[in-house]
């Protein structure tokens with residue numbers, strides 16, 4: 001099954017190097033496009049997705065059998081999929097008796113089916129209840145944030161996660177127009193808050209919707225934890241790859257890789273390192289890998305993708 005064209009597919013295969021005998025974790029299964037590539041190259045895969053719709057659809061396409069109820073796990077000989085946040089990778093892999101993996105990959109953010117399914121509430125172009133939860137079992141939704149958070153909390157979310165210049169005006173308009181129940185109602189409120197010039201640059205609700213989505217799903221907090229957990233499972237020479245779609249995510253990946261390459265926490269004025277921390281990763285892609293023009297022509301959503309790859313070093317502990 002090749003359900004769609006996964007972003008940076010060839011590049012991911014080239015750098016993650018799936019092959020027979022390897023076990024790869026796909027932290028963001030989605031429609032299993034990258035996972036399919038790993039499987040076709042002979043690797044085994046454990047895939048995570050917090051969206052039940054994604055898990056159910058992949059389980060059906062690959063004819064998987066249910067193995068566990070909580071967390072929900074389906075499996076075949078080469079593929080195991082887990083309905084869980086990738087922040088729960090450690091407990092889920094332990095449950096599966098897995099201690100080491102040969103590669104781990106994250107293709108962050110929302111999938112096309114999530115965007116295109118109006119009722120999920122991710123799109124500022126489709127009318128729907130304000131939801132934006134990737135995990136439908138989660139309590140907090142975009143409605144809760146929009147209708148119950150203080151003006152200051154809204155300002156912070158819209159500024160930090162949306163990098164919206166007019167965060168104050170948008171937060172004030174939201175608070176003054178409550179209750180706001182649907183995506184298109186929110187779009188109208190945001191439009192009223194924006195100056196004319198800003199409305200012409202890009203869709204006026206784009207940044208605020210991104211901010212709400214990140215807050216609802218704690219996307220940045222999950223990424224930090226997911227990266228940390230993932231490298232503890234990686235074998236020496238195993239690779240970690242991350243596709244980010246905006247600068248906030250990419251900055252976290254870049255800084256995380258940098259900290260693992262140079263983990264020293266000694267004060268800068270010390271002539272020698274005394275903290276004893278060891279490097280755990282080396283960077284494979286000195287510059288982020290971006291899609292070629294022909295990929296963007298076929299898939300507009302790929303245009304902001306940015307792939308970074310690092311490799312686990314052989315540490316003293318592993319090598320002794």
Ligand SMILES: C[S@@+](CC[C@H](N)C(=O)[O-])C[C@H]1O[C@@H](n2cnc3c(N)ncnc32)[C@H](O)[C@@H]1O
Pocket residue numbers: 006007027028029030031032033034035048049050051054084085086087107108109110111112134222223
């Ligand atoms: C961009 S799509 C992945 C597409 C996939 N690579 C493919 O080829 O079909 C991202 C997927 O990751 C899931 N996701 C995002 N953050 C997650 C997290 N913290 N834990 C588990 N799944 C997550 C989303 O629900 C979505 O299905």
